[in-house]
Amino acid sequence: MTVQTVGQLLRQWRHRRRLSQLALALAADVSARHVSLVETGRSNPSADMVLRLADQLDVPLRDRNQLLLAAGFAPRYAERPLDDGALSAARNAVARVLRAHEPYPAVAFDRRWNIVMTNRAVDPFFAEVHPDLLRPPINLVRLGLDPRGFAPMVVNLADVRAVFRSRVRRQLAVTPDAELTTLYEELLAPDPEDASNATVESDVLISMILRLDGQELRMFSTITTFGTPMDITLDEVAIESYYPADAESAAYFERRSR
DSSP, X not given: OOOOOHHHHHHHHHHHTTOOHHXXXXXXXXXXXXXXXXXXXXXXXXXXXXXXXXXXXXOOHHHHHHHHHHTTOOOOOBOOOTTSGGGHHHHHHHHHHHHHTTTSOEEXXXXXXXXXXXXXXXXXXXXXXXXXXXXXXXXXXXXXXXXXXXXXXXXXXXXXXXXXXXXXXXXXXXXXXXXXXXXXXXXXXXXXXXXXXXXXXXXXXXXXXXXXXXXXXXXXXXXXXXXXXXXXXXXXXXXXXXXXXXXXXXXXXXXXXX
């Protein structure tokens, strides 16, 4: 296995962000020549320079540690489990956001879409799910698209699959991940012979129609992330909050909460 230099890694990130050396240099307030020297290995960047360039390239914390290691420095960012005492304030903040969204469903999940926390409004949805899908880690993509999970409840399953496909594809384009690639190939890779494959132009609002208790519920969702995390776990946690798209759907969840 070939070990990549910090310059090679930085060049890859620059290409992913579709930036020229000059554009990156201007953003980081360094010379384009220095960026070129770092990428070609003719200059050894300091740890601060590595992080300055990584910041302008919006490199995830996990990958910033890899850049530092490649440059010969110790990692700067810890990765603790969400139930670690050091993350208690952040964990409580996530729990408060989830509780505050009741009576509507909300879930927190990690970079591989494994659920790490939910609110009580999600619990009834698990009643008809096959036990195999509820063994940790519970994966939100698999839960939503597997026929043993939520798929039979989703009226517009092709649209929902297309939104998942778009989001996971963008993740993989930015940061390749073997497990996420396997998930994509299992549940999201389009079938070239299937004319029903849906595409989405935008997933700012994720439309989803559920059939529950003989009623069609129209929902959309939004994503919330931590603004300036200094821990890898927090950097990779997202909260998806589901909202009713009409009065009838809102009334359904309010009745259930009572």
